[in-house]
Amino acid sequence: MNVRLKKLDLLILRSFMGPFVVTFFIVLFTLAMQFYWLYMDELIGKGFGVLMTMQLMLYMSTTLFPIALPLGILLASIMTFGSLGENFELVAIKSAGISLYRFMRPLIIFIGIISVLAFFFNNYVIPVTNLKSYSLLYDMRNQKPAMNIREGFFNKDIDGFAIRVGKKEKDGQTIHDIVIYDHTSGRGSDKLVLARNGRMYPSKDKRYLIFELIDGCRYEEDNTKNNHAQTRMEFGKWYKVFDLSKFAFSRTKEELFKGNNEMMNVSQLNDNIDSMNKKLDLSAKDLDRYLDPYFSLYQKRKEDSLTFRRVSKGEGKISSYKRSFFDLVPDSSRRRVIQTTESNVRSMQRLVTIVSSDVKLRKESINQFEIAWHKKYTLSFACMLLFLIGAPLGAIIRKGGLGMPVIIAIAFFIIYFIISSTGEKLAQQSAVAPWYGMWLATGVLLPIAFVIMAAARNDSGLFNKEWYQRGWLKFKTFLGGLTGRKKNKTAA
CATH class of the missing domain: 1.20.5 (Single alpha-helices involved in coiled-coils or other helix-helix interfaces)
Structure with missing residues (x-):
């Protein structure tokens, strides 16, 4: 009996591994292509090579693991159990006295291991790949388009110049009918270069674009003294060098992106949350310290001072005055006292506003860090949750392949994604607590998973x-x- 159960464990694991690997990589490829199409317009035409594009796609594919893994598990579990049900293998197993839960046990253990590994991957690998992918994407999106001089069109990619080439030969270097307007002086296009023929080629280090012009003229206007003098110079061969340094791809330091919560692991998030909470506690003390000088009556005084003696006797209390405070102020000083009071009130209002804004920003930062902290766990738990939904659903559907299982899986994943995204948005807007928003999808779908498991156990139709x-x-x-x-x- 024990040997038979072990064979069944191997059977279910082998039946699951094939669909799981295939669906996971299909989902990952689909998500990666969606990312590429999203940013394609901003990346094409900037001269990036295949290696750099593949490097970006590799980084972004790694960051998409937390989304592709739960969906792959959901698809594979529905397809596996649906295929077993369609071939009446589940019926044979149940008729042998083996419950559905016992049959699912090896996969539950396997998915549990996957969930633990997914947490460590999400905690230690994803922050690094997020740092590298988003910094690389930022640099690539801000890269200027590659220099592209087309026939018959003025090119203004190089600051201060407008270049037109009448015709280009097939070699890409030989050019004819060249016109170059130079307005680097800031006084309009006061310099003009015309040439019949020439060559256009980059320097060896690719930092400069060299125009080797043949049989042409240079025109320069001098408008400094309003005499509109023009100089014409003919040449047999002349070189014009353009600096292409701004078209070179440069990388931003990755350290500038490390402050983002997506680039941190659980330990770093905890440190930042504790640090922000301590600063938040200090904000109330800072407000007292800022406002204390404006309440001179309640400041600590020396015991031998006149103010201390009056306050201690009750003479300085506001409640002891039976008339308006301004009635006690001499007419000669009243205007100055009112102006001073208004100035102090405005100063206190500014201080309160500054501290309030600071507190609000710190609370928002704490909120974002806590959301990222909970996300480390919810994405891993989603693997087990969607398996507990997918496996009994497959047993109920009793259909394998890519038809009904795919439709059901995508429907449930969309439900999970919508609830999860809604909860995260509510948490980001501080409408609900971070833990509530991030675990909302789990709280909604977990009871549904138990209901579906009970239905599958009772062979529900x-x-x-x-x-x-x-x-x-x-x-x-x-x-x-x-x-x-x-x-x-x-x-x-």
């Missing part, structure tokens, strides 16, 4: 057409019985 047909026939019979009794009563 929830997705069986015949089950609905039988239910409809029973309902029609029930309605017919009610109608018959009413007619008998009427006839009586």
Whole structure:
């Protein structure tokens, strides 16, 4: 009996591994292509090579693991159990006295291991790949387009110049009918270069573009003294060098992106949350310290001072005045006292606003760090949650392949994604606590998973057409019985 159970464990693991690997990489490839199409317009035409594009796609594919893994598990579990149900293997196993839960046990253990590994991957690998991918994407998006001089069009990519080439030979270097307007002086296009023929080629280090012009003229206007003098110079061969340094791809230091919560692991997030909470506690003390000088009556005084003696006797208390405070101020000083009071009130208002804004920003930062902290766990737990939904669903559907299982899997994943995204948005807007928003999808779908598991255990026909047909026939019979009794009563 034990040997048979071990064979069943191997059977279910082998049946699951094939669809899991295939669906996971298909989902990962689809998500990566979606990312590429999203940024394609900003990346094409900037001269990036295949290696750099592949490097970006590799980094971004790694960051998409937390999304592709749960969906791959959901698809594979529905396909696996649906195929076993379609081939009546589940029926044979149940008839041998083996429960569905016992049959699922090896996969539950396997998915549990995958979930733990997914957490460590999400905690230690994803922050590094996020740092590298987003810094590389930032540099690539801000890169200027590659220099592209087309026939018959003025090119203004190089600051201060407008270049037109009448015709280019097939070698890409030989050019004819060249026009170069130079307005680097800031006084308009006061310099013009015309040439019949020439060559255009980059320097060896690719930092400069060299125009080797043949048989042409240079025109220069001098408008400094309003005399509109023009100088014309003919040349047999002349070189014009353009600096292409701004077209070179440069990398931003990755350290500038490390402050983002997506580039941190759980330990770093905890440190930042603790640090922010301590600074938040200090904000209230800072407010007291800022406002204390404006409440001179309540400041600590020396015991031998006149103010201390008056306050200690109750003479300085506001409540002891029976008239308006300004009635006690001499007419000669009243205007100055009012101006000073208004100035102090405005200063206190500014200080309160500054501290309030600082507190708000720190609370938002704490909120973002806590959201990222919970996300480390929710994405890993989603693997187990979607498996507990997918496996019994497959047993109920009893259909393998890429038809009904894919539709059901995508529907449930969309539900999970919508609830999860809604909870995260609510948490980001501080409408709910971070833990509530991030675990909302789990709290909604986990009871559904238990209901589906119970239905699969009882061989529910929830997705069986015949089950609905039988239910409809029973309902029609029930309605017919009610109608018959009413007619008998009427006839009586």
